[in-house]
Amino acid sequence: MISIKNILTLDGTHADHEIASQEDRVIDGSALLLLPALIDPHVHFRTPGLEHKEDWHHAARACLSGGITTVFDMPNTLPACVTMKQLREKERIIDGQLESVGIPLHYRLYLGADKSHFDEIVKAKGHAVGLKVFMGSSTGGLVMDDESSLHAAFSLAAVHGLVLTVHAEDEALIHERQRAYTGPQSVEAHSIIRNREVAIRATEKAIGLAKMYGTRLYLAHISTKEEIALIAEAKREGVTVFCEVTPHHLFLTEKDYAHHGTSVQMNPPLRSQEDCDALFEGIRSGVVDTIGSDHAPHTRTEKDQPYGKAPSGIPGVETTLPLLLNAHHEGKIELKRIVSLMRFKIEEIFGLTPTDDFVLVDLKKRGKIERLYTKCNFSPYADRVLSGFPVTTILKGKIYDLTRLLP
Numbered sequence: 170m171i172s173i174k175n176i177l178t179l180d181g182t183h184a185d186h187e188i189a190s191q192e193d194r195v196i197d198g199s200a201l202l203l204l205p206a207l208i209d210p211h212v213h214f215r216t217p218g219l220e221h222k223e224d225w226h227h228a229a230r231a232c233l234s235g236g237i238t239t240v241f242d243m244p245n246t247l248p249a250c251v252t253m254k255q256l257r258e259k260e261r262i263i264d265g266q267l268e269s270v271g272i273p274l275h276y277r278l279y280l281g282a283d284k285s286h287f288d289e290i291v292k293a294k295g296h297a298v299g300l301k302v303f304m305g306s307s308t309g310g311l312v313m314d315d316e317s318s319l320h321a322a323f324s325l326a327a328v329h330g331l332v333l334t335v336h337a338e339d340e341a342l343i344h345e346r347q348r349a350y351t352g353p354q355s356v357e358a359h360s361i362i363r364n365r366e367v368a369i370r371a372t373e374k375a376i377g378l379a380k381m382y383g384t385r386l387y388l389a390h391i392s393t394k395e396e397i398a399l400i401a402e403a404k405r406e407g408v409t410v411f412c413e414v415t416p417h418h419l420f421l422t423e424k425d426y427a428h429h430g431t432s433v434q435m436n437p438p439l440r441s442q443e444d445c446d447a448l449f450e451g452i453r454s455g456v457v458d459t460i461g462s463d464h465a466p467h468t469r470t471e472k473d474q475p476y477g478k479a480p481s482g483i484p485g486v487e488t489t490l491p492l493l494l495n496a497h498h499e500g501k502i503e504l505k506r507i508v509s510l511m512r513f514k515i516e517e518i519f520g521l522t523p524t525d526d527f528v529l530v531d532l533k534k535r536g537k538i539e540r541l542y543t544k545c546n547f548s549p550y551a552d553r554v555l556s557g558f559p560v561t562t563i564l565k566g567k568i569y570d571l572t573r574l575l576p
């Protein structure tokens with residue numbers, strides 16, 4: 170039994186808390202806050218096939234150090250995870266990596282929507298966490314940009330009761346804008362080519378399809394003020410649509426290209442401060458349902474290539490909670506809201522059984538992130554001084570002290 174004494178809880182009172190465990194430990198919680206461990210509903214741990222970018226040995230440690238004990242992993246691996254056979258093989262590889270590092274992380278996998286494998290959708294029911302549709306291209310080749318395939322995916326997901334998660338960027342418009350672009354080949358071009366219209370148009374289309382078929386639609390990494398308004402409107406009309414935002418669209422803007430270059434190149438790209446403010450407003454008003462890190466690492470060498478060659482995506486699984494705790498410190502978000510966005514709402518949308526995992530937070534701890542565990546070993550937030558850090562994560566009754574090096 171783990172016995173935590175006199176710890177601050179979310180309702181502002183101090184209480185004792187007990188967690189079933191093989192270990193017999195008493196923790197003095199008087200200077201700490203107890204939160205349910207968080208879920209990251211959007212990660213790319215790059216396994217199998219792209220393990221030079223990330224693997225579950227590194228990623229599992231990164232999760233614990235960020236207070237996260239459950240993740241949903243995306244299907245754009247090598248090969249792409251588009252059949253149940255591949256999904257089970259992927260689980261076998263992941264289980265092996267988690268076992269060797271001794272961290273029994275909870276995870277669920279997405280099935281990638283692929284027009285030559287629509288028959289897999291029925292098999293995925295109750296096993297895959299959802300169906301992922303890439304309306305616009307990103308890492309990997311899983312684009313679905315033709316009308317009839319999109320209709321089929323939305324309809325099948327609805328019939329078989331799977332959440333359909335979309336990467337909403339309009340592929341045709343991206344190509345059109347790429348051809349028309351004549352400006353300098355610097356990373357700033359990324360936000361110009363994949364502009365807000367690219368995202369808005371795809372989000373609008375996805376909402377229309379969800380409405381038509383009654384699909385449970387989960388919109389990943391929403392980045393613009395206009396999309397927040399569209400989603401608010403759809404929710405008012407009773408469409409089952411859920412909205413995720415990422416830490417990078419909350420805490421970085423296109424101004425950050427000047428200092429961070431292609432390190433902060435991702436899809437959809439960074440926007441303006443006005444958009445960041447609109448996302449925070451969406452959080453406060455309840456239009457935004459979840460926060461997902463979209464942890465999508467590449468090696469330093471890959472990212473250091475010039476714009477056009479450098480791949481899109483940044484890491485984030487271990488920096489999300491410290492950034493949110495710091496935003497709480499600055500009065501921008503409530504603690505209860507953080508837990509709703511990164512735990513309770515995700516359980517509700519995806520129908521998860523709650524875990525008995527916890528994270529202990531020191532709200533007074535101030536400084537920079539001491540160590541990164543992700544294999545790519547960089548973060549655009551590494552230089553920020555933040556207030557509030559997770560110090561202990563409890564996963565399946567095992568205590569991980571984050572102030573020491575993780576296993």
Ligand SMILES: [Zn+2]
Nearest residue numbers: 211243463465
């Ligand atoms: Zn992603």
